[in-house]
Amino acid sequence: MDFILNHWKDGIEILILWVGIYQIYRAFRATRGARILVGIIMILAVVTSLAFILELRVIGWILIHSTLWIAFALVIIFQPELRTALAKLGSSRLFSFSKTQRLEFTGVFASAVIQLSKKRIGALFALEREISLKEHQDTGVILDAEFSPELALTVFFPKTALHDGGMILSQGRMAAAGCVFPVSQKEMNDRTLGLRHRAAVGLTEETDAVAVVVSEETGAISVAINGDLERNLSEEEFREMLEAIFLPEESQDDEDVQETLDSEDHSIDPSDSDLVSDKS
């Protein structure tokens, strides 16, 4: 009993630290720099241990005195990842609409994309998840409308005022259309890569959004998640993917979606020059 009375504060402290570190890990693990950071930490841990075990005084001294600089360097190097991770931490709006609404939305959205695909109307959707797409919404025209296939088809119909650019969907609603997304930089030298698909990849590199592209040229449906593009999805595969994304109870998180995709033979490295030609 005395032990509990004397140490309950330590318990609370450990709990707070554990929750904090776990949340930071969760927010950071999906980002691109996470693996690099783990590598750097491991190298530092090994060098530090060796310095202490073998009493390498000079290396030990350098490590101790450069800790602050290393921390600064890491913050600068991983600034984009930190931004993404902090944005995730500060936001938990993920799927705040109910499961019934999500089910309904998934069906209606899939139907709209399939209709666009059959009619070969080029389209680009960004499905907002935890990270706000507000900044991208501001580049387009606010719609704030209930999602309907008819409206989606009308917006993307060639030559209409809003058909250019992407539509942002937030909480099952059409938030904005005609939005400009960041174009992926890593494929800049690849001239076969179309801008619509590059914008889909670019947006998902910077945010946790899911981007859905319908090719105007071929009608092919592609989905971008975490900067990876899955091309030429069949109607069935596309519906399954949407369910995996929008019904996380059944399919825990992105990793499950990624696994589903990896098990299918559609995953194409964005650096692949055939990526967006869609001529298959």
Ligand SMILES: Nc1ncnc2c1ncn2[C@@H]1O[C@H](COP(=O)(O)OP(=O)(O)OP(=O)(O)O)[C@@H](O)[C@H]1O
């Ligand atoms: N940065 C951007 N953000 C959002 N949409 C964009 C962006 N850049 C281009 N687009 C959209 O992509 C269209 C051009 O698509 P482009 O033909 O270059 O791409 P694509 O990937 O080959 O697609 P498709 O297979 O439909 O031809 C533009 O008309 C515009 O609607």
